[in-house]
Amino acid sequence: MGIRPANKMEENKRTEIGDLGEFGLIERIQSKITNTNRSTVKGIGDDAAVIDCGDRYQLVSTDMLIEGIHFDLSYMPLQHLGYKAVSVNVSDIAAMNGTPEQITVSLGLSNRISVEAIDALYEGIKFACKDYNVDLVGGDTTASQTGLIISITAIGTVDKDKVVYRNTAKDKDIICVTGDIGGAYIGLQALEREKQVFQANPDMQPELGDFEYAIQRQLKPVARMDIIHELKELKIVPTSMIDVSDGLVSDLFHICKSSDVGAAIFEDKLPLSNEAMASAVELNIDPITAAMNGGEDYELLFTIAQSDHDKIKNHSDISEIGYVNAKDKAKNLITKNEQAIALQAQGWKHF
Ligand code: ADP
Ligand code: MG
Numbered sequence: 001m002g003i004r005p006a007n008k009m010e011e012n013k014r015t016e017i018g019d020l021g022e023f024g025l026i027e028r029i030q031s032k033i034t035n036t037n038r039s040t041v042k043g044i045g046d047d048a049a050v051i052d053c054g055d056r057y058q059l060v061s062t063d064m065l066i067e068g069i070h071f072d073l074s075y076m077p078l079q080h081l082g083y084k085a086v087s088v089n090v091s092d093i094a095a096m097n098g099t100p101e102q103i104t105v106s107l108g109l110s111n112r113i114s115v116e117a118i119d120a121l122y123e124g125i126k127f128a129c130k131d132y133n134v135d136l137v138g139g140d141t142t143a144s145q146t147g148l149i150i151s152i153t154a155i156g157t158v159d160k161d162k163v164v165y166r167n168t169a170k171d172k173d174i175i176c177v178t179g180d181i182g183g184a185y186i187g188l189q190a191l192e193r194e195k196q197v198f199q200a201n202p203d204m205q206p207e208l209g210d211f212e213y214a215i216q217r218q219l220k221p222v223a224r225m226d227i228i229h230e231l232k233e234l235k236i237v238p239t240s241m242i243d244v245s246d247g248l249v250s251d252l253f254h255i256c257k258s259s260d261v262g263a264a265i266f267e268d269k270l271p272l273s274n275e276a277m278a279s280a281v282e283l284n285i286d287p288i289t290a291a292m293n294g295g296e297d298y299e300l301l302f303t304i305a306q307s308d309h310d311k312i313k314n315h316s317d318i319s320e321i322g323y324v325n326a327k328d329k330a331k332n333l334i335t336k337n338e339q340a341i342a343l344q345a346q347g348w349k350h351f
Contacts, residue, residue: 045258046166047095047242048156057163059100059156061092067110067147075191078117080219081150082124088245089154090132091223091298095243096165098158099228102137103129106151108144121150132225162237164302167258169240171326173303175263176238176318178227181248182287183276185294187211187218189283210282213275221298227317228300234311238302247293250345251301253331262329265292265322265343268336292333293346 017025030044041057042050048061065071065085073081086103093100105125109118129136134154190211197204208215223243231238240259242251248270256263270291280287303324304312312318322334332340 086128108149182291183217187214
């Protein structure tokens, strides 16, 4: 005999995933889980799980990429896809201030994928393993009826007193972001536009030259392990950190929600690359919107104590873009003419 629903109402109730959204769904799952092992230091709710394994903490993070949702094989070369799949996982280990050491790779394969295509995918995975100094130690292989699926788990370590969570940002901390943002989204729009042009007229040669930088940001993101090493050299432990996968505002909101704080971001401090901005204009995309809500840049967004400002003020690849506001917890964009506008998280909506 099966388990009976408590009453008829519950039996008939059906909530669409889209009504909750990805983050609402994760919160719902989280609220039903209780961990019991003493070694589980941090479960659901950060970029990686944190496990006490003796002298140091172990970090574990999983990300899945699905054909048609996260990538389109008509413009995503398989080597790049392999590299990107590793990068997005390494980025989550970086976001805990950790160092990745191993990955496992699980594949769902449709019959459209040849053995040579899998070789190409693994070439990219191997390149990434070399760049990030990680070992590929296992995985799983299965058939798929819905296109290619790649799920990677990254395992890393961090000193116990150096782990950085999302929920520890403090009032007046400085909000920093690495590199430049918005490029990956602009690159995706360029690729989508050229795909449509090509589908309408297959004799047309794609014109992607003008979008080279943005396309590279979309196809070959690099996890910022270099910054993790530099922060260590500068003796900076961020007060909170996340990687920019869903979009700057959306990921900032995760820090704000977990830390129970607000934030002010200055429009004129957002780091946009000149190349990506020019591409945005050509594609009729507002560069500021791309920088705030475009995803997949895999840069690091973190907060530091004001006392650490001098250590990074001249760093060419870290921008101070705002500050934490724990008083009224408002989340504002301060525009170029000093108006405060409430920030809106858009991020990726797969559901
Ligand atoms: P990120 O963008 O950094 O990869 P996610 O938004 O994917 O983070 O996940 C946020 C948190 O929710 C993480 O701790 C992740 O492990 C957890 N999580 C996501 N999906 C599930 C799931 N289906 N079951 C349990 N935990 C999940
Ligand atoms: Mg993350």
